[in-house]
Amino acid sequence: LSSVSGIAITDLESLLAALRNRIDFFAAHHCSISDHGLSALPAVYKLTDVEKQEFNAFLKTPDAVFSNPDAFAGYVLTALCKIYHELGWVQQFHLGALRNNNLGMFNKLGPDSGFDSIGDFKHAERLSGFFGNLSLTDELAKSVIYNLNPADNEMFAAMIGNFGGDGIRGKMQYGSGWWFLDQKEGIERQLNALSNMGMVSNFVGMLTDSRSFLSYSRHEYFRRILCNLFGAEMENGQLPDDQQWIGKIISDICYYNAETYFNLG
Numbered sequence: 001l002s003s004v005s006g007i008a009i010t011d012l013e014s015l016l017a018a019l020r021n022r023i024d025f026f027a028a029h030h031c032s033i034s035d036h037g038l039s040a041l042p043a044v045y046k047l048t049d050v051e052k053q054e055f056n057a058f059l060k061t062p063d064a065v066f067s068n069p070d071a072f073a074g075y076v077l078t079a080l081c082k083i084y085h086e087l088g089w090v091q092q093f094h095l096g097a098l099r100n101n102n103l104g105m106f107n108k109l110g111p112d113s114g115f116d117s118i119g120d121f122k123h124a125e126r127l128s129g130f131f132g133n134l135s136l137t138d139e140l141a142k143s144v145i146y147n148l149n150p151a152d153n154e155m156f157a158a159m160i161g162n163f164g165g166d167g168i169r170g171k172m173q174y175g176s177g178w179w180f181l182d183q184k185e186g187i188e189r190q191l192n193a194l195s196n197m198g199m200v201s202n203f204v205g206m207l208t209d210s211r212s213f214l215s216y217s218r219h220e221y222f223r224r225i226l227c228n229l230f231g232a233e234m235e236n237g238q239l240p241d242d243q244q245w246i247g248k249i250i251s252d253i254c255y256y257n258a259e260t261y262f263n264l265g
Contacts, residue, residue: 011056012047016079023080027087032263034084035092039099040121041130042074074130081134085141090262094178096121096148118149118180124159131163131172142168142261144204146175153189157197170202170261182218187225201249204258223254 002009005018023034047055051071058064066072084091098119100106105115127145134140140163147156160172174194177186194200206222209215230246233239239246259265 010059012052012075015055016076019076019080020083023083023087027089032088033090033092034080035094036077037094037097038073039097039119040095040123041093041126042070042077043126043129044068044071045074045078045130045133047071047075078130078133081141082137082139085134085139088141088263090142090144092144092146092175094146094148094175095123096152097179120149120151123147123152124155127156127159128162131159135163135165142171142173144173144175146178148179148181150181150186150189153193154197157193161198170199170204170257173202173204173261174198176206176222184225187222188229191226191229201252202257203253204261205253205255219254223250226250226253 001015001018001022005021007014007018007021009015009018048071051066051068054064054066055072058066081091083089096119097116099116100111101117102115105113131140131143143160143163145156145160147153157174160174163172165171174190174197177183177190180186181190191200191203194203205226206219208218227250230239230250234241234246
């Protein structure tokens with residue numbers, strides 16, 4: 001980070017300056033979306049003077065121990081999120097993975113080698129606190145939250161309803177089924193939770209995997225599942241048999257909502 005930013009990282013302020021440098025670099029190249037993968041959002045957003053000194057000690061001695069790593073993560077992430085809001089970016093949070101479960105294989109192969117799974121972290125208070133803290137100063141950017149544990153579906157879908165505003169349609173988004181939930185039943189359950197708790201017509205739909213070019217095919221898969229879900233409810237009389245109206249909702253979910261939300265038009 002120091003090398004690519006040209007900023008010597010000697011304390012927290014210079015760390016944040018280096019991160020801002022890279023954000024500005026990507027913004028200059030038309031990037032407008034961030035993505036953070038965390039077990040759960042941090043519960044603390046400020047650092048004490050002692051904790052700031054611990055970071056300075058870490059820069060000199062990399063094996064130094066932080067007394068409160070959650071506070072450090074919260075401090076840095078909050079600063080980043082305020083920058084995203086300033087620049088009009090969309091921030092994404094992928095939450096709930098339990099990483100590196102097989103320590104023997106982790107020691108042999110390292111991280112991201114197929115030994116991560118679904119965690120059962122408590123998210124509600126952390127989501128509420130983190131977004132609430134940013135909204136206090138009107139610095140909450142458009143946000144997409146993704147859960148990995150299906151037990152959290154309704155809670156995530158309901159949580160986004162607390163923080164809408166700024167005249168932005170669907171400002172807070174409950175993201176599509178992710179990872180272990182990116183399959184027919186997982187996609188259906190996410191769509192139904194969003195329909196039951198909020199406005200599925202505002203949904204920005206499916207996304208691709210940043211590390212897999214072939215994942216573009218999942219858009220076709222998602223669209224078939226979406227159409228089946230709406231079509232079945234039309235046949236059952238749960239939705240009006242109005243193909244023009246329902247078709248508009250489906251096309252919005254598949255394309256136009258995302259075009260507007262991410263300012264791609």
